[in-house]
Amino acid sequence: MRALKLDFMHPVPRPHWSAWLLLAAGLGMAALVGWQGEVAKHALDGAMAAAPKQVVVSARRSSPIATGEAGGTKDQLAAPWGNLFVRLEKSRPKHIALLALEADARKTEATLTAEARNIQDILAYVELLKSEAGFSSVTLASHALQEADPQLPLRFVLRLEWRT
Numbered sequence: 001m002r003a004l005k006l007d008f009m010h011p012v013p014r015p016h017w018s019a020w021l022l023l024a025a026g027l028g029m030a031a032l033v034g035w036q037g038e039v040a041k042h043a044l045d046g047a048m049a050a051a052p053k054q055v056v057v058s059a060r061r062s063s064p065i066a067t068g069e070a071g072g073t074k075d076q077l078a079a080p081w082g083n084l085f086v087r088l089e090k091s092r093p094k095h096i097a098l099l100a101l102e103a104d105a106r107k108t109e110a111t112l113t114a115e116a117r118n119i120q121d122i123l124a125y126v127e128l129l130k131s132e133a134g135f136s137s138v139t140l141a142s143h144a145l146q147e148a149d150p151q152l153p154l155r156f157v158l159r160l161e162w163r164t
Contacts, residue, residue: 084110084162091132096125099155110160115146115153122156129160137161 084103092098096116103110116122122143129138143156 087134087162088112091128093121093125093128096123097153108162110162112158113143113155114158114161115155116155118153119143119154122154126158129158135160135162 003138036084064124081103085101088098088101098112098114101112114125116125122140126138126140129135137160139159141157141159143154146155
C-alpha cells in the first residue's frame with residue numbers, strides 16, 4: 001500500500017519554459033489580429049465616408065421614383081405590412097403551417113407558402129382567407145405532396161391580393 005501524502009503546503013512546480021513561450025506567442029498573435037482589425041476598420045470608415053456621394057448619384061439615376069415608375073422604396077416601406085401579418089395570423093387555423101411570405105407593396109400582392117395535412121384543409125383555408133381575412137383575391141397557385149417528409153404534408157402556394 002502506498003503512503004498517503006497529506007502535505008498541502010508543498011511547493012507548486014513552476015511552469016515549463018515552453019508554456020511561457022506559447023503564452024507569449026498567443027498574446028502576440030492576439031495583438032496582431034487586433035491591430036489588423038483596427039486598420040481594416042479605419043480603411044472601411046474612410047471608404048464609407050467617400051461612398052455615400054457615389055451611391056446617392058447612382059441611386060438617383062436608377063431609382064423607380066426618378067425614372068417615373070409607380071411605387072418605389074418609399075411605397076414599400078409605407079405599406080401596411082403589420083396589417084397583412086395580423087390578418088394572416090388571425091385567420092390561420094391550427095392545422096395550417098405558414099412557411100414563407102413574399103410580398104410586393106407596389107402591386108399589393110403576396111405569395112404565401114404553407115403546408116396542410118389534406119386538400120380539404122387547404123380549400124377551407126382559401127375560403128377563410130377570402131371571406132374573413134379581407135383579401136380581395138385568393139388563388140391556389142400550386143400544391144404538391146412532400147414525399148420526403150414521413151407525415152406526407154401537402155405544400156401549397158397561394159397568391160393573395162389585399163386591400164390597404
